[in-house]
Amino acid sequence: MFQIDCPFCGPRWQVEFVCGGEAHIERPINPDMLSDDEWADYVFMRTNSKGMHYERWCHIHGCRQWFNAARDTVSDKIHATYRMGEKPPELSS
Amino acid sequence: MKQQPYRLPTGGRIERNRPISFVYDGRPYDGFIGDTLASALLANGVRLVGRSFKYHRPRGVMTAGSNEPNAIVQLETGAYAEPNTRATQVELYDGLTAASQNCWPSVGFDFGAWTSHFSDLFPAGFYYKTFMWPRSAWMRYEYFIRRMAGLGSSPRVPDPDRYEKMHTHCDVLVVGSGPAGLSAALAAGRAGARVILVDEQNEVGGSLLEETIAIGNDPAMSWANKVREELIALPETRVLLRSTAYGYYDHNLVMISQRVSDHLGLSERSTDIPRQILWKVRAKEVVLATGAHERPLIFPDNDRPGVMLASAARSYVNRYAVKPGSSAIFFTNNDSAYKAALDMHAAGMRVSGIIDVRSDISGSWAQSVRDAGIPIFENQVVVATHGKSGLKGVSVMKLNPSGDGVDGVTQRVHGDVLCMSGGWSPVVHLFSQSRGKLNFDVAKNCFVPGTPVQASITVGACNGSFLLSDCLREGFLAGTEAAKNAGFEAIVPDLPDVQEPELTEERAVWETPNRLPSGRGGKRFIDFQNDVTSRDVELAAREGYLSVEHLKRYTTLGMGTDQGKLSNVNGLAVFSRCTGHDIPALGVTTFRPPYTPVTFGVIGGRDVDHLFDPVRKTPMHEWHVSSGALFEDVGQWKRPHYYPQDGEDMAAAVKRECEAVGSTVGIADASTLGKLDLRGPDVKKLLNWVYTNAWNKLETDRCRYGLMLGENGMVFDDGVTTKLSDEHYLMSTTSGGAGHVHQWLEEWLQCEWLDMKVWVTNITTQYAVAQISGPRARDLLAELTSDIDVSPQAFPFMSMRCGTVAGISARVFRISFSGELSYEINVPANKGMALWRALMSCGQKYNITPYGTESMHVLRAEKGFIIVGEETDGTVTPMDLGMDWIVSKAKKNFLxxxxxxxxxxxxxDRKQLVGLLTDNPDYVLGVGAQIVSQINESPPMPMEGHVTSSYYGPRVGRSIAMALLSGGLKRQGETVTVWDRGNIVRAKVSSPVFYDRDGDRMNA
Structure with missing residues (x-):
């Protein structure tokens, strides 16, 4: 079980959070202009990184705030957490 | 007090002034506080403690700890029964009752032992190969195989014990309280760090519990107890005994199972203290001082009762004051057997000799042994063991010059205990669980921890350092470093003086050479618990197995309650010989938690029975109970299912309830419906995004139904939303859907539309809701309100009015899920019961009838209203439901x-929602029944759809069903065939709306 540093509340156990999958996926502005494949890419396709992975978490049993985390999927070390709208930190695994 | 024939007159850590009695296999015995069940049995001369798993061979105690493969016993009976406990770890208490396992009718005469005589018929993979044909017969074989192969039996009654969980943090967690662990804890504790020291035994000390070497000027255990006292006196330090750190998880989370009262007699236990506590410790730094396990050697009949590990024999003599037999033989490839031999000699046991595979043995250990007059059989191996159900002696032979075979004649050595030592394997389980990789140390013939992945340091025997002075030194350094890493200033304590002989080199021997090839002569066991021999490993290699993971699964090597603590490295070594790959190249199987078995009780803790999952009750719950309602679980909610009267069955009750709604008025508790309060200038914008229909023109106090889709276009929730003011809306969701929808809205608001100003509050439980439905609902409402004009013109369908109902401030929604004239009256939750009682008493004259969820579903199905989760399953779009009308063509964008x-x-040809009318109007289809395009004698048949809801509809007067049918929207009037639990039923495809198609009744 991870210990996750909520940017609003501080470090808490993973049971208080839910993971929302890959972060920094922006909703296309004009979905009608996209081909089926392009739209499917947005809806269904996610990267499955070995190494640094940027993902979205929600402190659902705490402040209920969504935020982003940079986690190394090999070691499961969480290198950074940051608020929505903030730029992801430059990291390498 | 009966005699304990093998108890030494003095010494040991047992409490001789506290004699106790216990029962094993029905016979009474005596022992002392401080004994384990195994040591007490040995003291009483009980050598045969079990039968092996596959061949039912007689077995005796082999170890003195968690690595025990043989002495696996059933503890206690009835509710306190616990199967598969290791007698070597069960602390003896007064009145303890235990029994051997896996033998019938008794451990002395076991019927299953016949398998041993036919063992050529039971090679590795026997069950896989033999019982696969014919395939259908496996079910029959399985019954007998499981009976033959079972371990203990689990209790059949609920667990009477109480368990707790603790969550805690610390700076330095030290696992293992041997010399390395104690010194690490001391160094960190003195620095002021919050230290937790955990050990699976009842006292600190680890290997010091049987050590004869002094530390400084003190006997080893005096030093250990001084350290313990100093640690306990420190304000931030905790020593957890009888506690097994069994799992090492992410981010330095270590799980510990503490046995709080297992060592007490059943009569001394009380529910005031828990039986066990599960500790979840998050540590800044972890020091692993988990020690090492001695390895057996592999030779013919190395499982005879009386064969044990040399270290175990030493432990029984020194710690428990028990002679494991009358005269001992040693068989070794390293020095540690010499220590044991000297201790047993000193305790007055006869030592017949040490058979050592090494030659030219020098060093001070060998010298001491020679001085004591114990013969050393250099360059020799045990080629056979003798005795039937207990060892009587061994045959030894000289190794040939190349060391791969034996030469000359056999010589008999007598003794009833054979103490073997094949070297030591560090207990790397926790390190490996922490994702650390292992390295094979060729000099020490064992796997040692490599670079740690988490914040941990490995010390002592766990690190491959087998000298006491090294353990102390590494412990002090690690404790200091860990405290520094955790932010404390620390200095390395002074190392006490330890006088101990140097160790001479060990000789790498696994399966010892013999006259016969390994398939012949006595069985040479690698894994005692699973009866895996070197021949089985050879067979696996011959059959082409190359991965150790496959080897494990094919031969069962390393499975069972000991998880290969004795056998893994030996098995690898034999496999390495057979495959020609060296041990490091083969690698090890994954070490998984738990290190030793953990009770389900402690994992469950208090989260059992009514505390397993929260139960949610509405404010009117007690009324439903006292009115005889039967309840249905809807998520965590308890909802009235139906209200049977005078012995009615469900069908009769539902028919009566539905008819009342159709003819007069019914009342239902709808408090569980999800309610989200939406406020802010952008609510309308949000609604336009999350619902498929348009929300711009909704007027204040009007309600609108909406479907919510995921980005994949599939329906995931539905409900009615009401505009209370320009910046205030009330959204309803499905029962149990409120949390999910709330989270969905928040995710979009927080992650995608950061500029949108909407505040979402889940107010589901703030309001109680009574739903009155039926032609007389308006009359009833009118009687209870003076400030709401209930006339159809003033209060039309799909609108909301605020006012007072039965003197309670209320929001009344005119919406309908039953298809009748219907009102949902929302009042503050604490007024729910008052409202309900007022409605019931005033409604008496209309024969007001409470109805439950079953009737609710029947009524809505007659109306063709969908339920998300019944008509939809995450693959259904609004079009599939025939609800194109709710999907806005004008809106440019919505989720x-x-x-x-x-x-x-x-x-x-997508599956689309239709109604089904069976040719026989009384036949009610089963939900899930398949619509098939062709009838075969038995399934499979080509399927075109399935029934999603099906009832007898009292208002329609016949059976009705809803179904998803391929291309169904264009197949109205067609007759289809339904395969329903073996019946073939013909039904006509219809509209899913069976009742009041024009909606005259609910609009009335």
Missing amino acids: GKRSLSRSDIIKS
Whole structure:
């Protein structure tokens, strides 16, 4: 079980959070202009990184705030957490 | 007090002034506080403690700890029964009752032992190979195989014990309280760090519990107890004994199972203290001082009762004051057997000799042994063991010059205990669980921890350092470093003086050479618990197995309650010989938690029975109970299912309830419906995004139904939303859907539309809701309100009015899920019961009838209203439901819109919602029944759809069903065939709306 540093509340156990999958996926502005494949890419396709992975978490049993985390999927070390709208930190695994 | 024939007159850590008695296999015995069940049995001369798993061979105690493969016993009976406990770890208490396992009718005469005589017929993979044909017969074989192969039996009654969980943090967690662990804890504790020291035994000390070497000027255990006292006196330090750190998880989370009262007699236990506590410790730094396990050697009949590990024999003599037999023989490839031999000699046991595979043995250990007059059989091996159910002696032979075979004649050595030592394997389980990789140390013939992945340091025997002075030194350094890493200033304590002989080199020997090839002569066991021999490993190699993981699964090597603590490295070594790959190249199987078995009780803790999952009750719950309602679980909610009267069954009750709604008025508790309060200037914008229909023109106090889609275009929730003011709306969701929808809205608001100003509050439980439905609902409401004009013109369908109902401030929604004239009256939750009682008493004259969820579902199905989760399953679009009307063509964008034009979604043969009317109007189809396009004698048959809801509809007067049918929207009037639990039923495809198609009744 991870210990996750909520940017609003501080470090808490993973049971208080839910993971929302890959972060920094922006909703296309004009979905009608996209081909089926392009739209499917947005809806269904996610990267499955070995190494640094940027993902979205929600402190659902705490402040209920969504935020982003940079986690190394090999070691499961969480290198950074940051608020929505903030730029992801430059990291390498 | 009966005699304990093998108890030494003095010494040991047992409490001789506290004699106790216990029962094993029905016979009474005596022992002392401080004994384990195993040591007490040995003291009483009980050598045969079990039968092996596969061949039912007689077995005796082999170890003195968690690595025990043989002495696996059933502890206690009835509710306190616990199967598969290791007698070597069960602390003896007064009145303890235990029994051997896996033998019938008794451990002395076991019927299953016949398998041993036919063992050529039971090679590795025997069950896989033999019982696969014919395939259908496996079920029959399985019954007998499981009976033969079972371990203990679990209790059949609920667990009477109480368990707790603790969550805690610390700076330095030290696992293992041997010399390395104690010194690490001391160094960190003195620095002021919050230290937790955990050990599986009842006292600190680890290997010091049987050590004869002094530390400084003190006997080893005096030093250990001084350290313990100093640690306990420190304000931030905790020593957890009888506690096994069994799992090392992410981010330095270590799980510990503490046995609080297992060592007490059943009569001394009380529910005031828990039986066990599960500790979840998050540590800044972990020091692993988990020690090492001695390895057996592999030779013919190395499982005879009386064969044990040299270290175990030493432990029984020194710690428990028990002679494991009358005269001992040693068989070794390293020095540690010499220590044991000297201790047993000193305790007055006869030592017949040490058979050592090494030659030219020098060093001070050997010298001491020679001085004591114990013969050393250099360059020799045990080629056979003798005795039937207990060892009587061994045959030894000289190794040939190349060391791969034996030469000359056999010589008999007598003794009833054979103490073997094949070297030591560090207990790397926790390190490996922490994702650390292992390295094979060729000099020490064992796997040692490599670079740690988490914040941990490995010390002592766990690190491959087998000298006491090294353990102390590494412990002090690690404790200091860990405290520094955790932010404390620390200095390395002074190392006490330890006088101990140097160790001489060990000789790498696994399966010792013999006259016969390994398939012949006595069985040479690698894994005692699973009866895996070197021949089985050879067979696996011959059959082409190359991965150790496959080897494990094929031969069962390393499975069972000991998880290969004795056998893994030996098995690898034999496998390495057979495959020609060296041990490091083969690698090890994954070490998984738990290190030793953990009770389900402690994992469950208090989260059992009514505390397993919260139960949610509405404010009117007690009324439903006292009115005889039967309840249905809807998520965590308890909802009245139906209200049977005078012995009615469900069908009769539901028919009566539905007829009342159709003819007069019914009342239902709808408090569980999800309610989200939406406020802010952008609510309308949000609604336009999350619902498929348009919200711009909704007027204040009007209600609108909406479908919510995921981005994949599939329906995931529905409900009615009401505009209370320009910046205030009330959204309703499905029962149990409120949390999910709330989270969905928040995710979009927080992650995608950061500029949108909407505040979402879940107010589901703030309001109680009574739903009155039926032609007389208006009359009833009118009687209870003076400030709401209930006339159809003033209060039309799909609108909301605020006012007072039965003197309670209320929001009344005129919406309908039953298809009748219907009102949902929302009042503050604490007024729910008052409202309900007022409605019931005033409604008496209309024969007001409470109805439950079953009637609710029947009524809505007659009306063709969907339920998300029944008519939909995450693969259904609004079009599939025939609800194109709710999908706005004008809106440019809403969640899921683009998916609705994907090629797969617009296919005409998608499963679409239809009604089904069976040819026999009394036949009610089963939910899930398959619509098939062709009837075969038995399934499979080509399927075109399935029934999603099916009832007898009292208002329609016949059976009705809803179904998803391929291309169904264009198949109205067609007759289809339904395969329903073996019946073939013909039904006509219809509209899913069976009742009041024009909606005259609910609009009335």
